[in-house]
Amino acid sequence: MLLSILYIIGITAEAMTGALSAGRRQMDWFGVMLVASATAIGGGTVRDILLGHYPLGWVKNPEFLMITCIAGIFTTIAAKWIIKFKGVFIRLDALGLVVFSIIGTNVALDMGLHPLICMVSALVTGVFGGLLRDLICRQTPLVLHQELYASVALVASGMYLILLELGISNVIATVSTIIVGYLMRMAAVRFKWRLPSFHLEAEGSIH
Amino acid sequence: MLLSILYIIGITAEAMTGALSAGRRQMDWFGVMLVASATAIGGGTVRDILLGHYPLGWVKNPEFLMITCIAGIFTTIAAKWIIKFKGVFIRLDALGLVVFSIIGTNVALDMGLHPLICMVSALVTGVFGGLLRDLICRQTPLVLHQELYASVALVASGMYLILLELGISNVIATVSTIIVGYLMRMAAVRFKWRLPSFHLEAEGSIH
Amino acid sequence: MLLSILYIIGITAEAMTGALSAGRRQMDWFGVMLVASATAIGGGTVRDILLGHYPLGWVKNPEFLMITCIAGIFTTIAAKWIIKFKGVFIRLDALGLVVFSIIGTNVALDMGLHPLICMVSALVTGVFGGLLRDLICRQTPLVLHQELYASVALVASGMYLILLELGISNVIATVSTIIVGYLMRMAAVRFKWRLPSFHLEAEGSIH
Numbered sequence: 016m017l018l019s020i021l022y023i024i025g026i027t028a029e030a031m032t033g034a035l036s037a038g039r040r041q042m043d044w045f046g047v048m049l050v051a052s053a054t055a056i057g058g059g060t061v062r063d064i065l066l067g068h069y070p071l072g073w074v075k076n077p078e079f080l081m082i083t084c085i086a087g088i089f090t091t092i093a094a095k096w097i098i099k100f101k102g103v104f105i106r107l108d109a110l111g112l113v114v115f116s117i118i119g120t121n122v123a124l125d126m127g128l129h130p131l132i133c134m135v136s137a138l139v140t141g142v143f144g145g146l147l148r149d150l151i152c153r154q155t156p157l158v159l160h161q162e163l164y165a166s167v168a169l170v171a172s173g174m175y176l177i178l179l180e181l182g183i184s185n186v187i188a189t190v191s192t193i194i195v196g197y198l199m200r201m202a203a204v205r206f207k208w209r210l211p212s213f214h215l216e217a218e219g220s221i222h
Numbered sequence: 223m224l225l226s227i228l229y230i231i232g233i234t235a236e237a238m239t240g241a242l243s244a245g246r247r248q249m250d251w252f253g254v255m256l257v258a259s260a261t262a263i264g265g266g267t268v269r270d271i272l273l274g275h276y277p278l279g280w281v282k283n284p285e286f287l288m289i290t291c292i293a294g295i296f297t298t299i300a301a302k303w304i305i306k307f308k309g310v311f312i313r314l315d316a317l318g319l320v321v322f323s324i325i326g327t328n329v330a331l332d333m334g335l336h337p338l339i340c341m342v343s344a345l346v347t348g349v350f351g352g353l354l355r356d357l358i359c360r361q362t363p364l365v366l367h368q369e370l371y372a373s374v375a376l377v378a379s380g381m382y383l384i385l386l387e388l389g390i391s392n393v394i395a396t397v398s399t400i401i402v403g404y405l406m407r408m409a410a411v412r413f414k415w416r417l418p419s420f421h422l423e424a425e426g427s428i429h
Numbered sequence: 430m431l432l433s434i435l436y437i438i439g440i441t442a443e444a445m446t447g448a449l450s451a452g453r454r455q456m457d458w459f460g461v462m463l464v465a466s467a468t469a470i471g472g473g474t475v476r477d478i479l480l481g482h483y484p485l486g487w488v489k490n491p492e493f494l495m496i497t498c499i500a501g502i503f504t505t506i507a508a509k510w511i512i513k514f515k516g517v518f519i520r521l522d523a524l525g526l527v528v529f530s531i532i533g534t535n536v537a538l539d540m541g542l543h544p545l546i547c548m549v550s551a552l553v554t555g556v557f558g559g560l561l562r563d564l565i566c567r568q569t570p571l572v573l574h575q576e577l578y579a580s581v582a583l584v585a586s587g588m589y590l591i592l593l594e595l596g597i598s599n600v601i602a603t604v605s606t607i608i609v610g611y612l613m614r615m616a617a618v619r620f621k622w623r624l625p626s627f628h629l630e631a632e633g634s635i636h
Binding site: 066067156213216 | 451483485508
């Protein structure tokens with residue numbers, strides 16, 4: 016229940032960030048709705064395709080798709096106002112990331128998959144929406160550069176799995192994972208924590 | 223039957239537009255066949271993957287794949303001649319768009335899905351081939367900018383669903399949808415009808 | 430058995446080429462692991478999704494994913510040393526291409542699919558990993574330009590199918606296909622054999 020409410024908040028916020036990217040590419044309303052929806056529900060879609068988990072969430076519940084399209088179009092109208100709330104979006108995005116990760120973990124758990132695959136499922140759910148957004152809008156994918164984004168998904172998923180394994184109730188595991196994951200992401204943004212990155216000169220090709 | 227013939231005309235024309243894009247990127251014959259096939263049958267493929275509708279059309283009927291590959295290679299030989307018939311291609315593309323939309327609607331209808339998902343199915347079938355072409359050829363996706371392209375798929379699908387709902391026979395619903403959709407698309411091209419687009423300055427980022 | 434060992438060598442080598450591409454884009458460790466894994470096991474993943482062949486290989490055997498992630502991270506440490514062994518990688522890549530093609534052919538054969546689809550399955554397994562790498566790293570896809578890459582996958586798959594059809598044992602068919610495919614690819618690299626390519630001026634648009 017809590018997770019459902021947070022999920023809807025999460026896809027709405029993600030759809031808005033997608034719509035803003037579409038706007039920077041001068042897309043039309045269809046493009047805005049496409050990028051908004053891909054950002055918000057693309058991660059879950061890729062996860063379900065990889066795991067063979069049919070029907071997809073939005074095919075079963077078309078209202079999720081309606082929410083992301085409406086959020087996208089609303090953004091085209093209210094963009095100037097939305098941009099002022101940058102801080103709110105960073106918080107909602109952090110919340111969405113952790114919620115998506117827990118949902119992704121649960122989907123793989125329910126299919127009886129290996130814990131490592133549960134963590135990959137969390138990662139894909141949390142990260143691939145933004146990756147799709149950046150591919151369609153032809154931006155260098157932010158999640159491959161940004162402050163601990165994918166890592167938060169993995170840590171949240173791992174912590175949630177361990178808590179469940181320890182016999183802790185689902186509600187408590189969910190709430191504590193949300194709190195820890197959210198704080199970790201916000202700290203990563205504030206203190207610019209990053210994974211080490213790998214720089215190679217262009218001549219480093221072995222093709 | 224009519225729909226099958228129109229479908230083959232549609233994928234042939236789409237394969238040729240894909241091959242021309244590949245030629246502008248100096249691809250080799252394999253690249254040409256890949257882009258031709260992705261343009262022509264990529265929309266149906268993405269739709270079937272999203273809906274979990276297996277086996278895919280071209281896996282079941284490999285002759286469709288042969289048609290798109292042959293059309294692609296033929297284009298490399300006859301490109302100079304083909305380009306002169308720009309007007310013919312715009313018409314065939316309009317026809318293909320509506321035919322793909324009706325086929326996409328039917329696939330989702332046969333799976334018992336929600337009308338909204340039937341329309342999304344039409345949209346994906348009609349639009350994603352061109353989107354894949356532009357992603358592989360690293361062009362800004364035309365369907366996100368162009369004169370009412372996605373909208374024609376949605377209107378055609380919605381009209382077809384309403385006609386069937388009203389108890390009108392499938393043949394009449396199909397033919398009238400093709401006529402209306404085709405005329406709408408041709409009018410959009412001629413009069414440069416566009417959806418409103420969403421322009422945002424680069425600094426409008428909330429990442 | 431032989432095929433399994435060669436497969437592991439193949440995905441390790443491919444993961445390293447993927448990691449080097451990620452390094453040229455200054456990605457962080459997560460990006461490195463993502464690109465390494467997409468390069469190494471992306472082809473098989475796309476194949477399985479297209480054929481509806483679930484569960485995916487790495488979902489069933491998460492150790493494959495661990496191998497590609499470790500190979501990716503190892504590459505970030507040992508990049509300077511790896512780049513010196515360019516010749517070894519070209520050989521391993523050639524070997525991997527043929528091994529991936531035979532595996533792809535076998536997957537489609539076991540599903541009872543048409544020989545043409547078996548060849549497409551080989552092609553997708555052999556080629557799409559590199560295609561995904563280049564799409565994520567925003568490079569012009571090498572496989573669409575390079576010396577007989579896709580063609581080797583098709584020839585290897587066709588030869589393997591014909592040998593099986595002639596009643597030759599699987600082991601002999603596999604080994605002879607690996608030898609012929611490997612030599613064909615190495616000859617293509619050395620003598621710069623290429624498919625004819627298709628050059629079209631930018632104004633050749635029919636959009």
